[in-house]
Amino acid sequence: MWLFYLISLPLTMGMVVLTLRYFAGPHIPRYVLFAVGYTWFCSxxxxxxxxxxxxxxMSGQDRGGISFFWSWSYWSTFxxxxxxxxxxxxxxDAGDFTVTDRLKTSLHVNLMFYVIVGSVALFGLILLILLHNNWSGGIIGFAMACSNTFGLMTGVFLLGFGLSEIPKGIWVNADYMTRQKVLSHxxxxxxxxxxxxxxxxSNAIVVAQATSKQMSKRDPLRPYMDIIDKMLxxxxxxxPSFKPQGGRLGENDMDYDxxxxxxATLRRQLRRAKGEYYRCKSEYMNFVMEALELEDTLKSYEHRDATGWKYISSFRPERPGKIGSYLDTVELVWRCIIRKQLKKLSAIILGCLTAAILLAEATILPSGVDFSLFSILINAVQTNGVLVQVVGFIPLMYMCVCTYYSLFKIGRLTFYSLTPSQTSSxxxxxxxxxxxxxxPPISYNFLNLIRLPPDATTVFERITVAVPHEKYMSLFIFFFVAKGADEIEACYVSFE
Known part of the structure; x- marks a missing residue:
């Protein structure tokens, strides 16, 4: 078991570091990178x-190490x-000029959030006092129940969209002509x-420059303006390639002094405008590069007989020598044939995995009947620890990918952006x-898809003992998973 930890934990850390390096924008503070990396690692x-x-x-082994890691990961994420x-x-996000002022602004902005959370906590505390004789979980258990139930009821919508969208998207993108039309759009x-x-x-720059020009050197706010001028x-x-063009002043744009x-508002506005511009620029360049590469692929396949089955790229010259010619041929076969078929095969496999998850979600409630493919496989190989963990890892990973895929898709339209090398703090x-x-809710949902022997109880279920059992909400789970795909997809299409 410890060998498993020694292998998996460094791999997880490596995934987190590589993901951060891929998405994090320039000038991200180290404490933000540490907080994000630690959160991703725990998740x-x-x-x-x-x-x-x-x-x-299932094996009855000592679970002291697992209990420690569960408590550490769960309460860290909480x-x-x-x-x-x-x-x-x-x-x-604050534009203030001192650490104290930025912290005050953050607390003020989050005040409504904490008021709502505090109101829910107060209601739960009153309910806990009234039902104390029937509740063994205590205040901490009730907080865990609220958090996990919220995650379950909203997560199944996200899971439903991802389960249908990921296989469908991979299958559609395997058709290069369709993908070319999508990329053009x-x-x-x-x-x-x-x-x-x-x-x-450009407008933000013009406003900052105009505000700086009208402010005298003896103005009490001049030191703050100097900070903005230095940032600009x-x-x-x-x-140097960026040239402000068409910047204009609005009616209230000269009221920042x-x-x-x-x-602080002026500084925040300038910083956010800069981040948005470079994020949009990065997305545009990525789409253009992908579209040009796809066009090269289609042209190379169309003229394969004339070029001797070589991939012709518009970004680099033809590789010299026999080895270079061989590599060009391999690249053509990979881009035009193998990768396309692998995408279709992946879509079929993920579609089958989606069907298995939907069947398992739909049959959580009936007792004595096990239609969960993952539960059947795990119980069939219960004597082999490696196979049990592999069979459990694959569907859980897919459920997480589907949920987070939907979360990022919807969030990009409203709350945040996830752009390679340009994602803000x-x-x-x-x-x-x-x-x-x-x-935690995804893990809890998956555990309820597995029918373990009656005497086998996982550590995670013991930690979340205060959470209402899945069977009380499983009547809604399958409906939410199936309905969530349609509802979120309709919402996403409307934004598109």
């Missing part, structure tokens, strides 16, 4: 701990989701967003908070 550890927990429960990350997010839409972002950044100068020096708070914190929020 991903659930995927590792659940299969190990199932095997330990505290990060509801306390630490919201404050950090508000702190990063995305490039056009990204170009419009880039124009709007360029206009907003650094921004223009970092990207009234007090320190208005100067605020977006990273928002994303890690959502990932941590849904990790």
């Amino acid at each position: 991903l550890s659930f995927i590792i701990l659940v299969p190990a927990d199932i095997w330990a429960a 505290l990060l989701t509801w306390a630490v990350v919201p404050i950090l997010q508000g702190f990063e 995305k490039v056009a839409r990204a170009a419009l967003k880039l124009d709007d972002a360029h206009q907003n950044l 100068m650094n921004m223009l020096n970092e990207d 009234t007090d320190v708070k208005s100067m 605020v977006s990273l914190l928002m994303i890690c908070s959502q990932v941590a929020l849904y990790a």
Whole structure:
């Protein structure tokens, strides 16, 4: 068991580090990277701990290590989701000039959030007092129940959308002609967003420059304006190719020099406009590059007989020598034939996995009947620890991917952005908070798809003993999973 931890935990840490390096934008503070990385690590550890927990429960092994890791991961994600990350997010989004003022702004922004959470906690405390004789979980148990139930009831909608959208999307993208049409639409839409972002950044720069010009050197707010001027100068020096164009002043754009708070608003507006512009620019360039590569692939396949089955790229010259010619042929076969068929095969496999999950979700309630494919497989190989953990790991990973895929799709339309090398600290914190929020409910949902022997109880079920059992809400689970696919897809299409 410890060998499993020694292998899986470093791999999890490596995945977190690589993901952060891929998505994190420039100038992200180290404490934000640490908070996001730690949150992702604790959330991903659930995927590792659940299969190990199932095997330990079935084999009767010592579970001291699993219990420690469960408590550590669960309470870390709980505290990060509801306390630490919201404050950090508000702190990063604030435009104030001192740490104290930024912290005050963050607490003020999160006040409504904490008022709502506090109201729910107060209601739960009153309910707990009234029903104390029938509730053994206590206050902590009730908090866990509220958190997990919220995650279950909203997570199944996200899971339903991902279960249908991921296999369908992979199958559709395997058709290169269809993918080319989709990319043409995305490039056009990204170009419009880039124009709007360029206009907003130009306006923010013009406002900052005009405010600086009208402010005298003896103005009490001049030191704050100097900080904004320095930030603006650094921004223009970092990207000399950017030229503000069409910037114009609005009716209230010259009112930023009234007090320190208005100067903080100006700084925040300039910083957000800059982040939005470079995010849109990165998305536009990624779509354009993908569209050009796809066009090269289609042309190379169309003229394969004339070129001797070689891949011709518009981004690089033809590889020299016999080895280069061989590599060009291999690349053509991979891009035009093998990758296309692998996508279709992956879509079929994931579609079957989706059907198995839907069947398992639909038959949680009936006792004595086990239609869960994963439960049947785990019980069939219960004497082999490696197979038990592999069979448990694959569907749980797929459920997490489906849920987070839907979460990122919907969130990108409203709350945050996830762009390679251009994701802001605020977006990273928002994303890690959502990932941590849904990790325990997904794990709890999956555990209820597995029919373990009567004498086998997982550590995670003991930790969440105060949570109402899945069977009391399983009448709604399958409906939510199936209905969530239609509802969220309709919402997503309307935004598109």
